[in-house]
Amino acid sequence: MKGPVNPRKAAIIGCGFVGSATAFALMQSRLFSEIVLLDANHDKADGEAKDIAHGIPFAGQMKIYAGDYGDIGDSSIVIVTAGANQKPDETRLDLVHKNVGIYKSIIPQIVESGFGGVLLIVSNPVDILTYAAVKLSGFPEHRVIGSGTVLDTARLKYALGEHLSVDSRSVHSFIIGEHGDSEIAAWSSTNVSGIPVNDFCEMRGHFNHQESMERIAANVKNSAYEIIAKKQATYYGIAMSVKRICECIVRDEKSILPVSSMLHGLYSIDDIALSMPAIVGAEGIETHVPISLDEKETAALLASAKTLKEVAKSLEL
Numbered sequence: 188m189k190g191p192v193n194p195r196k197a198a199i200i201g202c203g204f205v206g207s208a209t210a211f212a213l214m215q216s217r218l219f220s221e222i223v224l225l226d227a228n229h230d231k232a233d234g235e236a237k238d239i240a241h242g243i244p245f246a247g248q249m250k251i252y253a254g255d256y257g258d259i260g261d262s263s264i265v266i267v268t269a270g271a272n273q274k275p276d277e278t279r280l281d282l283v284h285k286n287v288g289i290y291k292s293i294i295p296q297i298v299e300s301g302f303g304g305v306l307l308i309v310s311n312p313v314d315i316l317t318y319a320a321v322k323l324s325g326f327p328e329h330r331v332i333g334s335g336t337v338l339d340t341a342r343l344k345y346a347l348g349e350h351l352s353v354d355s356r357s358v359h360s361f362i363i364g365e366h367g368d369s370e371i372a373a374w375s376s377t378n379v380s381g382i383p384v385n386d387f388c389e390m391r392g393h394f395n396h397q398e399s400m401e402r403i404a405a406n407v408k409n410s411a412y413e414i415i416a417k418k419q420a421t422y423y424g425i426a427m428s429v430k431r432i433c434e435c436i437v438r439d440e441k442s443i444l445p446v447s448s449m450l451h452g453l454y455s456i457d458d459i460a461l462s463m464p465a466i467v468g469a470e471g472i473e474t475h476v477p478i479s480l481d482e483k484e485t486a487a488l489l490a491s492a493k494t495l496k497e498v499a500k501s502l503e504l
Contacts, residue, residue, distance in 0.1 A: 333447025
């Protein structure tokens with residue numbers, strides 16, 4: 188039974204690198220007055236909660252503690268980071284069967300708790316796990332969001348900001364499709380404060396547009412692999428991405444973010460979750476935003492959706 192929601196309470200399921208970095212980012216954000224941490228290893232959750240709690244005197248009063256599924260029902264957001272980690276040389280899609288198995292245990296317990304808020308999926312492969320969470324939970328689709336390509340888009344904005352020596356917040360661009368190897372940089376709608384990206388590049392002395400776009404998009408796509416090879420995991424960037432999504436929900440910002448969610452008919456894509464810009468607010472996703480794509484980008488998006496649908500078909504959901 189859906190119970191009352193405490194708008195200032197969040198739950199994080201999974202206290203590995205991503206879950207604990209997310210908890211740390213959220214503690215500093217002051218978005219929540221209560222955060223409950225869950226992990227298959229309760230001591231791990233308890234240790235992370237106690238360590239993060241010692242920073243509260245520097246951030247502002249709140250409560251952070253280890254709990255169980257009985258503690259999450261009144262949360263406004265449940266963030267799922269639990270799952271097997273991506274290993275060096277392993278793609279995000281390679282993780283799928285391991286993590287869907289874990290979700291078959293986690294999601295029914297979230298439903299059982301009476302949770303009535305927004306379910307935010309962060310574990311990889313995030314698009315397939317968002318799809319799995321929708322099917323396993325029976326929640327309305329607008330309330331199940333994947334972190335999608337919010338991080339990839341931030342990586343693209345950062346890379347373009349560095350390339351052009353301009354504040355990355357003035358760069359407007361999206362990575363869309365799968366959070367993974369078939370992701371697409373939507374160059375045709377990329378601009379810097381309203382100026383088409385190629386015009387801005389020329390203004391800054393860059394003229395090899397095609398070569399630069401290919402290099403930057405490849406670097407963005409491969410950056411997780413590079414980080415994982417060097418330090419075994421990526422967690423700070425995704426923690427900041429989750430914080431940003433939570434801000435949009437808690438403050439009902441109606442900001443446009445490329446989150447992963449179920450699509451039905453947009454670009455003829457049906458019944459699969461992938462990332463497209465969407466208006467995100469207190470109830471989750473309000474509507475998708477159909478950005479303009481050229482033929483090549485549209486074809487790549489459809490190919491990305493096909494890849495994900497084939498994986499989804501192999502799951503017993």
